[in-house]
Amino acid sequence: MKQAPTHYCPGCGHGIVHRLICEVLDEMNLKEKTVAVAPVGCSVLAYDYWDFDTTEAAHGRTPAVATGIKRVLPDRLVFTYQGDGDLAAIGTAEIIHSGNRGENISTIFVNNGVYGMTGGQMAPTTLIGQVSTTTPGSRRADRDGYPLKIMEMMAVLPGVVYLERTTVTSPKEVTKTKNAIKRSFEIQLAEEGFSMVEVLSPCPTYWGLDPSQSMRRIENEVVKAFPLGVIKGGDHGP
Amino acid sequence: MKYLTTGNEACGEGAIRAGCRFYAGYPITPQNELTAYMSKRMPEVGGVFIQSESELSAVNMVFGAAVAGARSMTSSSSPGISLKQEGISYIAAAELPAVIVNVMRGGPGLGNIAPGQADYFQAVKGGGHGDYRLIVLAPASVQEMFEFTFKAFSLAEKYRTPVMILTDGMIGQMMEPLEFDDAIKPVPAVPKPWVLDGAKGRPSRSIKSLLLKDGELEAHNIHLQKKFSSIEKKEVELELYKVKGADRIIVAYGLMGRIGRECVDTLRSKGIKAGLVRPLTLWPFPYKEIRKIASGKAKFLVVEMSAGQMVEDVRLAVQDDKRVRFYGRMGGGVPEEKEIVARVKQL
Numbered sequence: 001m002k003q004a005p006t007h008y009c010p011g012c013g014h015g016i017v018h019r020l021i022c023e024v025l026d027e028m029n030l031k032e033k034t035v036a037v038a039p040v041g042c043s044v045l046a047y048d049y050w051d052f053d054t055t056e057a058a059h060g061r062t063p064a065v066a067t068g069i070k071r072v073l074p075d076r077l078v079f080t081y082q083g084d085g086d087l088a089a090i091g092t093a094e095i096i097h098s099g100n101r102g103e104n105i106s107t108i109f110v111n112n113g114v115y116g117m118t119g120g121q122m123a124p125t126t127l128i129g130q131v132s133t134t135t136p137g138s139r140r141a142d143r144d145g146y147p148l149k150i151m152e153m154m155a156v157l158p159g160v161v162y163l164e165r166t167t168v169t170s171p172k173e174v175t176k177t178k179n180a181i182k183r184s185f186e187i188q189l190a191e192e193g194f195s196m197v198e199v200l201s202p203c204p205t206y207w208g209l210d211p212s213q214s215m216r217r218i219e220n221e222v223v224k225a226f227p228l229g230v231i232k233g234g235d236h237g238p
Numbered sequence: 239m240k241y242l243t244t245g246n247e248a249c250g251e252g253a254i255r256a257g258c259r260f261y262a263g264y265p266i267t268p269q270n271e272l273t274a275y276m277s278k279r280m281p282e283v284g285g286v287f288i289q290s291e292s293e294l295s296a297v298n299m300v301f302g303a304a305v306a307g308a309r310s311m312t313s314s315s316s317p318g319i320s321l322k323q324e325g326i327s328y329i330a331a332a333e334l335p336a337v338i339v340n341v342m343r344g345g346p347g348l349g350n351i352a353p354g355q356a357d358y359f360q361a362v363k364g365g366g367h368g369d370y371r372l373i374v375l376a377p378a379s380v381q382e383m384f385e386f387t388f389k390a391f392s393l394a395e396k397y398r399t400p401v402m403i404l405t406d407g408m409i410g411q412m413m414e415p416l417e418f419d420d421a422i423k424p425v426p427a428v429p430k431p432w433v434l435d436g437a438k439g440r441p442s443r444s445i446k447s448l449l450l451k452d453g454e455l456e457a458h459n460i461h462l463q464k465k466f467s468s469i470e471k472k473e474v475e476l477e478l479y480k481v482k483g484a485d486r487i488i489v490a491y492g493l494m495g496r497i498g499r500e501c502v503d504t505l506r507s508k509g510i511k512a513g514l515v516r517p518l519t520l521w522p523f524p525y526k527e528i529r530k531i532a533s534g535k536a537k538f539l540v541v542e543m544s545a546g547q548m549v550e551d552v553r554l555a556v557q558d559d560k561r562v563r564f565y566g567r568m569g570g571g572v573p574e575e576k577e578i579v580a581r582v583k584q585l
C-alpha cells in the first residue's frame with residue numbers, strides 16, 4: 001500500500017477492499033508476483049494506492065485484459081478489481097466467458113449498487129425501489145428490469161470453481177471478506193480455475209445516506225437481494 | 239523454402255516467424271484461414287491462441303498480452319475491426335506494441351464477403367477516439383502478407399505503437415507461392431522497461447491512459463505527436479513502376495496496385511506513357527514522394543475498391559485537383575483492367 005491521500009468519499013467501501021487486498025498480498029508474500037487490472041469506475045485510480053504492478057483496462061474489458069496477461073505469465077498472480085457497472089453491465093460478456101474458459105484468475109467485484117464515478121446512475125445491481133439519477137422516482141421492475149445476480153449466473157459454469165459474496169459492514173464481515181480474497185488467490189496459485197469474490201459495499205454519496213446508515217442498509221436490505229455466503233466451492237478447503 | 243499458401247496463412251506464418259506468441263481472434267470471413275492457422279501454429283511454438291467471445295474481447299486480450307511483454311496480434315475483417323477500435327485507441331494511448339490485421343470486405347454494415355477497400359479512412363485517419371495514428375501497411379501478394387506482417391512487429395516494438403495490416407479478402411484468400419528462409423531470425427528483442435510482470439527487485443509500475451493531473455494529458459499528447467511525426471519522417475514506403483517519363487500515373491494500393499501494374503504494361507504496349515505509384519505504407523502516406531512526381535505535368539488516376547478514400551490523400555499530395563481523377567467500385571466490386579485502362583486513356 002502506498003501512502004497517498006484518499007480520493008474516495010467518506011464511508012466508501014473501495015478503500016477498505018483496497019486495503020484488504022494489500023494485506024492478503026503481504027501476508028502471502030505475493031507483491032512481487034502480482035499484476036492487477038484496475039477497472040473504469042471510482043476505483044480506476046487503485047494504482048495510486050497499490051504498490052504492485054497495475055494496468056488500466058477499457059470499461060468492462062477488465063477480464064479480457066487479465067486473460068491476456070495471465071496466459072503470457074501463468075505463474076504470476078493476476079486479478080481484476082471491478083465495479084458493478086464494469087462487471088455486470090458493459091463487461092458481462094467478458095466476465096462470463098473468462099469464467100467459462102476457467103481462466104485461472106481472480107476477480108474482486110465491488111457491488112455498490114450504483115454507477116459511482118459517473119454520478120449515481122442505475123446499475124444492473126440497483127435494488128427495486130432504490131433511487132438513482134436515471135430512474136425517476138426509483139427503480140421499477142416493470143420499466144427497468146431486476147437486480148442482476150452475476151454470481152448465481154456464474155455458479156452454473158464448470159470453469160468457475162469458487163464464488164463467495166461478502167460485505168464490509170462489521171469487523172467480522174471485513175475479516176470474512178479478507179479470508180475470501182485470500183482463498184481466491186490460493187485457488188489461483190493452485191491453478192484450479194476462475195474464482196470471484198463479490199463485496200457488497202456502501203456508496204453513501206449516491207445512496208443519500210450517512211456512512212453508518214449505509215452499512216445498516218446493506219445489512220437490512222441489500223443482503224435480501226444478494227444473499228451473503230459461499231455460492232460455489234463451499235467444500236473446498238483453503 | 240517455397241510454399242504454396244494463402245495470404246491469410248502467410249500472414250500468420252509471418253507473425254510466428256517475427257516472434258508473435260499471442261493471438262486472439264473471433265471468426266469472420268474472409269480472414270478465417272488466419273484464425274484457424276494460428277490455432278494450429280501457436281501451440282507448436284509454445285504460444286497462446288484464444289478464440290475469444292468477441293472482437294472487443296480479442297483486442298483487449300492483446301492489450302493484456304502486450305502489457306505482459308508478449309508479441310501479440312489479432313485479426314478480423316471490416317465489421318469486427320469496427321469493434322476493435324476502442325481497444326486500438328487504448329493500445330495507442332498506453333503505447334503498447336501490437337499488430338492488428340484487417341482483411342477488408344464489402345461494407346458498410348454487414349456488407350458482403352467480397353474484397354473491399356472501404357476501411358481506408360478508418361485505418362489511416364483514426365478509427366477510434368482521440369488523437370492517435372496507426373502505422374498501416376498494405377500488402378498486395380501472399381509474399382507481402384508474410385513480409386509486411388513480419389515487419390509490422392518490428393515497427394510496433396520500435397515505436398511502441400499499434401500497427402495495422404490493411405488488406406482485402408482477395409489477397410487474404412488467394413493462393414500463391416511464398417518463399418522465405420527457414421532459418422529466418424525473429425525480430426530482435428528490444429528492451430521493454432515498462433512491462434508488467436510483477437515488481438520483483440524494482441519499483442512497481444502502472445500502465446494507464448487516464449491522465450488527470452493538470453496538463454498531464456496534453457503533455458502525453460504532445461509526446462505521442464512527436465513520435466508520430468518521427469514515424470512520418472522515417473517510415474514511408476512506396477513502390478514506383480515505370481513512373482520515370484510517365485505522363486499518366488495510376489495510384490493504387492493492395493489488390494488494386496497489383497491490377498494497376500498490369501494496366502501500366504497494357505498501356506505501355508499501346509504507346510501510352512503510363513506508370514504506377516503503389517503506397518506500401520498508407521500511414522505514413524507518401525505525400526512528399528507523390529508531390530515530387532506531380533511536379534511535372536503528369537495526370538493521376540486513383541483506383542480503389544471504395545467510393546474514393548485514398549484519393550483525398552493523393553489530392554493533398556498533388557495539390558492540383560484538376561490533375562487527379564478517381565475510379566472506384568464499391569460493395570465488393572473489383573475494378574477490372576479494361577475499365578481502368580479506358581479511364582487512363584481519358585485522362
Ligand SMILES: Cc1ncc(C[n+]2csc(CCOP(=O)(O)OP(=O)(O)O)c2C)c(N)n1
Pocket residue numbers: 040041042043059082083084085086087112114115116117118123
Ligand atoms: C465505454 C465507456 N462507457 C462509459 C464510460 C463512463 N463510465 C465511467 S465509470 C462508469 C460506471 C462505473 O460504475 P461501477 O462499475 O459500478 O463502478 P463505481 O464507480 O460505482 O465504483 C461509466 C459508465 C466509460 N468510461 N467508458
